Amino acid sequence: MNLLTGFLFENKVAHGAFVEISEGVAEMLGHRVYSADVRGLIGQAMAAMPLLATHLGFEGRINLQFQGEDAMKLLVAQVDHHLEVRAMAKAPAELQGTFTGLLHGGVLALMLEPHGQSREASQALVPIEGASLAQSLEAYFVQSEQLPTLIRLAADGDRLRGFMLQRLPLEDAQGSEEDWEHVSILAATLKPEELLQADPATLLGRLFAEEELRLFEPRPVNVACRCSRAGIARLLLSLGREECDSIIAEQGRISITCEFCGKDYVFNPVETAELFVAAGSVPSNTRH
Numbered sequence: 001m002n003l004l005t006g007f008l009f010e011n012k013v014a015h016g017a018f019v020e021i022s023e024g025v026a027e028m029l030g031h032r033v034y035s036a037d038v039r040g041l042i043g044q045a046m047a048a049m050p051l052l053a054t055h056l057g058f059e060g061r062i063n064l065q066f067q068g069e070d071a072m073k074l075l076v077a078q079v080d081h082h083l084e085v086r087a088m089a090k091a092p093a094e095l096q097g098t099f100t101g102l103l104h105g106g107v108l109a110l111m112l113e114p115h116g117q118s119r120e121a122s123q124a125l126v127p128i129e130g131a132s133l134a135q136s137l138e139a140y141f142v143q144s145e146q147l148p149t150l151i152r153l154a155a156d157g158d159r160l161r162g163f164m165l166q167r168l169p170l171e172d173a174q175g176s177e178e179d180w181e182h183v184s185i186l187a188a189t190l191k192p193e194e195l196l197q198a199d200p201a202t203l204l205g206r207l208f209a210e211e212e213l214r215l216f217e218p219r220p221v222n223v224a225c226r227c228s229r230a231g232i233a234r235l236l237l238s239l240g241r242e243e244c245d246s247i248i249a250e251q252g253r254i255s256i257t258c259e260f261c262g263k264d265y266v267f268n269p270v271e272t273a274e275l276f277v278a279a280g281s282v283p284s285n286t287r288h
């Protein structure tokens with residue numbers, strides 16, 4: 001099961017979270033061809049999203065989006081307040097490179113879309129700096145949120161891990177600056193690859209052996225695209241029987257690809273006819 005485990009220092013100097021993801025990753029990323037480096041970066045972005053969702057303190061959808069021309073063309077990772085995560089990228093299949101190499105010449109941004117229509121979406125640039133996505137996101141938190149933050153992200157195949165430690169906002173924080181320095185220096189020793197080797201409780205015990213910590217009940221993280229066969233079926237119904245019949249006459253079947261994840265949904269003539277019968281539509285061959 002994919003889990004997000006939050007924690008809080010009892011002296012209220014900082015809070016943080018761990019994320020462990022492995023289910024749904026192969027399905028989410030398996031419909032497009034990605035090089036190992038691009039897949040690794042998408043994995044890190046997916047691991048980052050639940051951490052961002054719990055630390056930006058707002059209800060709605062968060063998009064981490066990269067657009068570029070030199071190397072990678074597009075990277076999108078999304079999370080909502082139910083911790084549903086999805087991600088995709090557009091890049092040449094053979095493209096390899098470091099973090100800054102892959103993102104060369106492009107723009108990385110975080111878009112916050114609050115739940116409910118009355119509130120406006122906002123967007124902030126994420127500086128592309130340091131050697132990793134984690135370091136870029138740390139810079140974002142310092143510049144845009146004025147919150148010292150430490151982030152570690154790791155992706156090994158379908159196993160994605162993330163760790164975040166953040167100073168509590170001043171109005172909530174009770175610990176001193178020295179307390180924060182102490183825990184952040186301890187946390188800074190954590191290497192991304194260590195995230196892949198132990199569970200959150202073990203790692204926290206190792207990192208902060210002498211600190212009093214509260215671990216919260218883990219929350220499930222769901223990795224899935226929002227597309228579904230039922231959604232595509234509704235789309236076909238809205239196209240109408242005549243249009244669907246003409247596609248089948250031309251191509252023998254209807255094949256629709258999800259723009260986000262790249263998954264193909266195929267409806268053969270029988271399945272298509274059944275859709276319209278179930279919806280109470282009259283076959284188009286009765287028309288004049």
Ligand SMILES: [Zn+2]
Nearest residue numbers: 225227258261
């Ligand atoms: Zn999809």
